[in-house]
Amino acid sequence: MEPNFRPVQPLHYATIAGWLDSAAATQRWAGPGVPFPLPPPRFAQALELEARPGWVLLGERDDCLGFGQNWLTDAGTAHLGRILVSPLMRGRGLGRSLMQALGAEALRSPGVRRLTLRVYCDNAPALTLYRDLGFQPVEATSTPDLLFMQRADG
Template identity: 65%
Template sequence: MTEHLQPVQPEHHAAIAAWLDSSDATLRWAGPGVAFPLPPGQFAQALQLAERPGWVLLDEHGQCVGFGQFWPTTSGTMHLGRIIVSPQVRGRGLGRALMQALAAQASGSAAVERLTLRVYRDNTAAIALYSGLGFQPVDADSTGELLFMACSRP
């Protein structure tokens, strides 16, 4: 497969919103304040794309198969968030491809020294993926429900 990352476009909004099948899934992915269903016309505003640009992973046919965002949090740190792979293609290694491309894009500036993310503790598949990519738990910043993870610049 030859996937590639590009900035999210309005034509991707409906596909990504359709991956969310419940208010609980939307809350876990996007956080409080994002409605379910997520209307494609409100996608950019709800996800604050102006401040936190979004990126899509496109497959070899140009189909949107993954989405993620990153934004600066502290000096030298980019936080990755709202990472999702289309339910129709999960289990094919696209989560790894998305994370590698997103991490590379987020680390594009020499000023970026560290990447961080949060993941629900019960999402064992994502935790295994992130650990395999060099992310380590940061217990001091974690909660009972969410694991905070960080890695040095990849």
Template identity: 70%
Template structure:
């Protein structure tokens, strides 16, 4: 059985919030203004789950091993963000599974034709994964610190 993408539940908040190990890691994952540690009781509010729904990747035992969000930025465009995999299971292909599931959900459930994301330039593993999944760098929207990447739905 492969991992399954499900709407994130309050029972997952503490788990996901525990994955970033520092204030810097939290900011790189979730953006400026997100506290470290992120209190589970503030998870939904801080990550704006009401307008930017969160998705949990569950393993075969139902344990949350990944998290991500996407939100509409135009009629046919979704932006993926706050992608994270549990440090305990990194390197096992779960980041790929999470990204594939998020992209498929956005495309099939919400009719998305274009997907975008930002990734830190020094996060070589993530950037390579995104390229492998068909995302291409958009130089005009990138910064010295962040790559802006996009892909058209298959």
């Protein structure tokens, strides 16, 4: 199966929101101010999709397998965030596919040469993946709970 990477569409909102099983999980993934449950009609506004484009990883039958966003933060820097893989599909390499596609998309923006992200320190699978993809911790902008990571390209 070769997943497809496409801009998120309203038909995906309910699926993605359905991956979140609690207010705590929603806040951890999306930050404060994003409601749980996240109603599909509020999805685009709550996640600021106009300013922070959302992308989906789709399977063979156009089923939504993963979601992430990227946005410009500083000159030459794009931030990757709200990265999520369907709970039923974890452990199959889809996180890697999603991150590779999301990073490549962000690097298409003119002048972008650095990617950043934040990850909870207790999220061992994500930490391992991000390190494997070349992201390095930036201790000065990290907290005891949240690690800030970056990768320079080119």
